[in-house]
Amino acid sequence: MIHVLFVCLGNICRSPMAEAVFRNMVEEEGLSEQIRVDSAGIGHWHQGEPPHEGTQNILDQNHISYEGMRARQIKETDWDEFDYIIAMDEQNMRDLEAIRDEYEGVTVKRLLDLVPDAKEQNVPDPYFTGNFDYVYDLVSEGCQYLLKEIKEAHNL
Template sequence: MINVLFVCLGNICRSPMAEGIFRDRVEKAGLSDQINVDSAGTGDYHLGKPPHAETRGILGKAEISSEGMRARQVQESDWNEFDYIVAMDRENMKDLKGFRAAHDDITVVKIMDYVESVEEEDVPDPYYTGNFDYVYNLLTEGCDNLLSEIKQVNQLQ
């Protein structure tokens, strides 16, 4: 089983949106028995809360479920469970580096490394910008390209 964790600051906007999009792509590719998906935040601001209403709305419009998603914080145990940890921005990468030193076998990347259509380095936080549609488009492209890479590297069909 390949385990993928998406990480943002509060785990109510970007990372649950990425989790939903990626899980949808994994299911449509028939790989649910080979790839597990989750999300978490570096902060503890929204623990136990469902994704932001706008995140749930945009996922719902795309017929992607956010059922059962609840905000949680990245934990030490995540570094033993996940093969890919995917940060939404440079700040998340910086926050994750403290964990990474002891777990250099884990692939830690930024989702924007998989987005070719724009030059941005970070996924803007729609909690502050309000631009959930733009974030959805960035994450869709990034998730599609990340899944392609995971399939290729792990020789998944």
């Protein structure tokens, strides 16, 4: 089983969007038995809350389920449980390194680092920008490349 964790600041906008989008892609590829997906936030502010209304709306528009998803804070043991920890932006990367800077056997990177010639390096936070459509496009593209990388690396 390959374990993928998406991380953003509060775990109500970007990372749950990525979790839902990626899980949908994994299901469409018939890989649900091989890949497990989750998300977490750097902060604890929204712990237990469902995804932000803007995230829910864009996922609803694209017929992607977020059923049962609740925000949680990342914990140090996540590095031992996940094979991929995928951050939404550079600040998330710095925050992750502050939590645990030494790890083995886990890939930690920004989502858009996977996209060749990406128009952005960081997925902007729609909690502040309100641009959930643009974030959905970036997340979807990044997730496609992540799935491609995982399939190639693990011969799926």
